[in-house]
Amino acid sequence: MLVVMGKAATPQMVAVVCDEIRQMGLTAHPIPGMQRMAIGVTGNKSQVDSDRLLTLPGVEDIIQVTQPYKLVSREWHAEDTVVQVGGVAVGGRNFVVMAGPCSVESREQSFRVAEAVSEAGVKIFRGGAFKPRTSPYSFQGLGHQGLEILAEVRERFGLLVVTEAVDTETLDAVAEYADIVQIGARNMQNYSLLKKAGRCKKAVLLKRGLSATLEEFLMAAEYILAEGNQRVILCERGVRTFADHTRNTLDLSAVPYVKRTSHLPIITDPSHATGRKDKVIPLSRASIAVGADGLLIEVHHDPSRALSDGPQAITPADLRQLMQELRALSAVLEREMA
């Protein structure tokens, strides 16, 4: 950490700052400059509460040098984490497609989609039983009944299941039924939910918030790991920008950044990011090419009848085509498809 003093800071002010640093158990290194003084701070094993220093007279700015996260960082854990879910490995050389409807709407719908995704070679079924919706008047999911349907899907089609937990009240039920518990973008900084997910026994799929920096995203994952759950899969799902041609802007540069900074696997969700199916397939190809560890994709056997997010769902035929393209790309990119 570096404390930058203003040009008008007196030696007395510098001394006060150095004292304060020492009282925090740290070491102060004054660095005289031609125009101003800076003070290097070392000895901090964890994040220093720099706000305190920023309010002292003469202090102009504080510059953080080290990252605030620990357990999620690659410095802490150099090897790629491979999250084992049932027989499927997420991370490392594997490229894993998770597909299914936005919402579990009925047994019949879920079975039809499950059959289609299974035939296409997908191993993990996605489908929401609890749905966070912008409007209180929109369809909010089948709830516990949806979880029961997902359990049937797993049994009948041999698929693993990823589904969202929207609050602490229902997380236990979700964790009982799901193989992977999803935390949605709106809940990325719902810390009570993150902590509870950190204490559950299932793998967690954590989506990036709509305007979260990657540091905040990794800090949210840190909440889960800090509670003892190492099985976290990150998911880039688009961020909010001024651009209006897609619902959100899929930030594919997040993938190489996370890969370098953290050991956790990261997948992408091109369906939610773009909101339109004609962009889902190109951005799926781009995702495997940029180095993502998998995809979360919405598929519906009849998108025009979907109760939520129909326009972004691809059809089973589109999915088969996409899986072929991904297999061809994975060979070139040295990835294994589950």
Add this chain to the structure above:
Amino acid sequence: MLVVMGKAATPQMVAVVCDEIRQMGLTAHPIPGMQRMAIGVTGNKSQVDSDRLLTLPGVEDIIQVTQPYKLVSREWHAEDTVVQVGGVAVGGRNFVVMAGPCSVESREQSFRVAEAVSEAGVKIFRGGAFKPRTSPYSFQGLGHQGLEILAEVRERFGLLVVTEAVDTETLDAVAEYADIVQIGARNMQNYSLLKKAGRCKKAVLLKRGLSATLEEFLMAAEYILAEGNQRVILCERGVRTFADHTRNTLDLSAVPYVKRTSHLPIITDPSHATGRKDKVIPLSRASIAVGADGLLIEVHHDPSRALSDGPQAITPADLRQLMQELRALSAVLEREMA
């Protein structure tokens, strides 16, 4: 609502869309254009699930004409809502300052700040007992002990209290102690929390999410009103943009927009928006001038010792100066200061 057909849409496709609209219990009005056909849709009393139409063959776009919210809209309720909290009225001609520390750190600190804000003429004390923090390793608030201290503050200084509820588990306790329950920006779309706040007996201060559109913001308020709680105060607290000279960008145009669209009162939080105290006072003046109904401001008797967000806190002396400026402005702007 208007359905826009593609240039290549056949009369058959148009007929299918019209049929679908009729099956939804609505009326279709085909509008032939020189290049393409559009279909006006009327008869919808509530929000239509337009996603279904968007997936039909030939449909290129859906344009929403009416707003999706209802109870929060000024069309529904033409008069300004004035939220009564203890003896203080928020909304209408009143301009209300809520001030206090970011966090309740100790009885002594809270009493000192409470005394200062009370002397400055402030009637509502703010202070967090439960704090949502980006890092799991940061100070997370005193919790229930903090609530007890707030109760003492109320009794001893005759101040009303606004404090944040961060999850459904602790909302009941917060609602028991607080006069106004705050829902923070990170929880603006935590629908379980919103619904529970909608069933509590206290007024709710709802902050705009970091990347929430005003439509989403009003829809979040709609969740609370839909559960029966009409006493909602909105709060603009800055949004996330590319600009890097403030922590967030305070979007003051939200105030006249909300005033025209909704009957609910709206205040601003220049402390969180800017993150630096030298911008808090100018933006407080701008807030009353733009038509806001009040302010939420961080004050600390010793910002350099604050356990959270010290750099954005103003001192009691700054607050007294600000209150004077606001009083002078309120006379010109025809506002009443509590």
Add this chain to the structure above:
Amino acid sequence: MLVVMGKAATPQMVAVVCDEIRQMGLTAHPIPGMQRMAIGVTGNKSQVDSDRLLTLPGVEDIIQVTQPYKLVSREWHAEDTVVQVGGVAVGGRNFVVMAGPCSVESREQSFRVAEAVSEAGVKIFRGGAFKPRTSPYSFQGLGHQGLEILAEVRERFGLLVVTEAVDTETLDAVAEYADIVQIGARNMQNYSLLKKAGRCKKAVLLKRGLSATLEEFLMAAEYILAEGNQRVILCERGVRTFADHTRNTLDLSAVPYVKRTSHLPIITDPSHATGRKDKVIPLSRASIAVGADGLLIEVHHDPSRALSDGPQAITPADLRQLMQELRALSAVLEREMA
């Protein structure tokens, strides 16, 4: 400047970086940390080309401590610059309203608006003769004929004139007719235009680009000052964000930031920022309250007949009302209205 080395950097790598710093004529101050080494750099009188250092082995990041601009900074020139234009002073305690139509459309229209703004007490008339338009098929302004009309407006109504120069080819003509040459947001980084404006004899009104940081904004002004023209007025006119309720987001926090960092005056343009006249008046009040030195406002005697940007123009009656409100506020805020 601070060079941050990676954890794996060897003493040899540190030595190479220090050597390189010395070859640049600067001094290197190694700061050993527990986890990594940092190197303070001093002795730089101007901006260091830090990119070179960033590519050396072991270097992880470069942190700039000092600002890259010089002539525009308050460190360089401590007093507020007051730009004298004809008999009007912009900056200091003065608050100056510039008003008029978006475009000069005809002599008759310009005279009618000029008469109205003059009667309202405005001293500076704005109106575009050359208009930058998104579409090549939109009205692009009257050009030289528009400049002639502006000259007549000045003579007949005793108003000063601000009008935009859109390219280097027409800047000389604009500078001949205008009292203040405006550089628009789209041209904020058109450096050839900035340099030529820096060599003209007229005051320059420089608008912030749609996604310019304040550092970039001040650097653009630096281009003008570096050519010898000190008479620069800055203008905040809204930035592009995800928010969709206004055309742009007026960033009023730019005003106190610029005031602290630079000696140049700064005004705001609430008309372009919001794009809707019902927000122009509240944001004009907020602008004087936040500390701006003036306003640039679109007025049209018949907005529904305006050839460009009608929806954001206020009427002469609105302007008279606004001027009254601003006069009342200026008394409280200790500003002088011209």
Add this chain to the structure above:
Amino acid sequence: MLVVMGKAATPQMVAVVCDEIRQMGLTAHPIPGMQRMAIGVTGNKSQVDSDRLLTLPGVEDIIQVTQPYKLVSREWHAEDTVVQVGGVAVGGRNFVVMAGPCSVESREQSFRVAEAVSEAGVKIFRGGAFKPRTSPYSFQGLGHQGLEILAEVRERFGLLVVTEAVDTETLDAVAEYADIVQIGARNMQNYSLLKKAGRCKKAVLLKRGLSATLEEFLMAAEYILAEGNQRVILCERGVRTFADHTRNTLDLSAVPYVKRTSHLPIITDPSHATGRKDKVIPLSRASIAVGADGLLIEVHHDPSRALSDGPQAITPADLRQLMQELRALSAVLEREMA
């Protein structure tokens, strides 16, 4: 186009709007709704100046149905445009890499990089002779001397040359030496420059502005085509968002959007978008996978000595590796590499 009337609009107001529409030579189609009236407008062959309507009493909103651009649209020209540059075809099935240094720094540097990119199989050499720089004190390029060096590069290595024109004064000189004239992001809305580029005889590479919507981007291209130059290559180079882990956010969804909307080829520039070389290669792979027609990449034989943008340049060895990966991907993606 659709005119939306307010709830309180009277039949008289509707009649006035319909009259106005007819006076514009268009047809009005009133659409009665349960809550409000809308008026469909047809007959417009080009963009209607809707601002006029928006100011009439009772009008609440105007909704554009058709796009404002024409010559660049795929509706106008259904086939992919293939831009022929020397013997190289950009667009269609071809995938074209353009590589070279950010700036032409010297003959020796240019020759070394040119030799390396030529050996790697690249056919088009990029290098800036005129450089737009944020600071007036930064290196601004070698200018005309740089153009001479580029001419030597072309002759000696048989490479085609793309280089930037920063203003109308130097565009003729650039167009004389270059095979492709680049218009940079900062100049995307410099309409004088666009028009002049539209009258030159060379192909034009147009970069997306830092905060340009795709509609604005295509409208900028429309300026060039409207002057008679059909040989336009678009370039996505990253947009400005809140995200701080890359310099800009590369918006790869722009590629499928442009492909569907326009017939023009589009390439990407991962070097400027990310600002760090460790992200250039993954995003290059993602670009070919998403459907881009090529890449613009910075290469330097000694990045630590580059006079500009060294941190984002890859080395000749990196380039050879990247070309191999692209060749392997192009086979799978059915693209031809020049």
